Amino acid sequence: MGSTLPIALPALQTNPKFIFFTDFDGTITQQDSNDFMTDNLGFGTALRKKGNEDVLYGRRDFRGSFQEMLDSVTTPFDECIDLLCKNITLDPGFKAFFEWARENNVPIVVLSGGMTPVIRALLAHMLGQEAADTLQIVSNDVAPRDGKSINEVGGWQVVFHDDSGFGHDKSLEIRPYASLEERPVLFYAGDGVSDLSAAKETDLLFAKAGRDLVTYCEKENVPFTTFENFSDIHETIKDIVAGKLSVKAAATGRK
Numbered sequence: 001m002g003s004t005l006p007i008a009l010p011a012l013q014t015n016p017k018f019i020f021f022t023d024f025d026g027t028i029t030q031q032d033s034n035d036f037m038t039d040n041l042g043f044g045t046a047l048r049k050k051g052n053e054d055v056l057y058g059r060r061d062f063r064g065s066f067q068e069m070l071d072s073v074t075t076p077f078d079e080c081i082d083l084l085c086k087n088i089t090l091d092p093g094f095k096a097f098f099e100w101a102r103e104n105n106v107p108i109v110v111l112s113g114g115m116t117p118v119i120r121a122l123l124a125h126m127l128g129q130e131a132a133d134t135l136q137i138v139s140n141d142v143a144p145r146d147g148k149s150i151n152e153v154g155g156w157q158v159v160f161h162d163d164s165g166f167g168h169d170k171s172l173e174i175r176p177y178a179s180l181e182e183r184p185v186l187f188y189a190g191d192g193v194s195d196l197s198a199a200k201e202t203d204l205l206f207a208k209a210g211r212d213l214v215t216y217c218e219k220e221n222v223p224f225t226t227f228e229n230f231s232d233i234h235e236t237i238k239d240i241v242a243g244k245l246s247v248k249a250a251a252t253g254r255k
């Protein structure tokens with residue numbers, strides 16, 4: 001620890017006993033920003049849902065499906081951000097959890113299959129610039145297309161974080177923490193197909209009630225508990241941190 005801390009594990013900097021990894025879209029927010037863009041500016045809901053289902057049932061990988069969704073959106077990037085800021089809302093319990101986590105040395109690491117510039121813009125809009133600057137975010141990026149500017153029609157594209165079939169393989173981020181000999185308790189919260197790679201890596205998984213991740217956990221026998229919003233997560237983690245509840249006892253499955 002301390003000076004020997006590997007730079008690849010930034011969430012260990014404060015010597016935490018617990019680390020909270022989380023998805024962004026549909027988890028910290030109430031709507032998925034990529035789905036919103038695809039449904040309203042791109043090829044529409046029907047094709048998007050078909051793509052998600054194909055990924056969930058293993059008929060294709062997330063990367064290809066996600067790339068197709070975003071390629072169908074040609075709206076300039078700055079206009080996309082404006083539209084998202086007007087339509088995407090924060091989970092009603094997230095702000096209180098975010099503040100509690102900061103006071104109690106529980107680092108929050110956002111692992112997203114979406115795009116970092118979208119996440120930072122939405123966090124700044126919903127939670128303030130300071131939160132947007134301080135939260136650790138590992139996600140895909142955005143780049144200009146064929147000599148265009150990202151703020152032109154057809155001017156931007158997603159740039160994936162890694163070469164995996166997920167585009168961003170969330171398990172790669174969690175595993176270095178999970179394999180430490182003495183390590184913090186690891187939590188993960190998510191809702192959908194972008195979370196499949198992370199689902200088996202942590203000590204306790206929170207899956208959003210009624211969403212695709214619940215189906216997947218049941219299909220794959222991954223222990224989990226469900227949440228309606230961040231107040232549920234907050235209550236459970238507070239009890240675990242206080243020593244009143246074990247992570248095993250908290251993994252109650254579908255309620």
Ligand SMILES: [Mg+2]
Nearest residue numbers: 023025026192
């Ligand atoms: Mg999500």
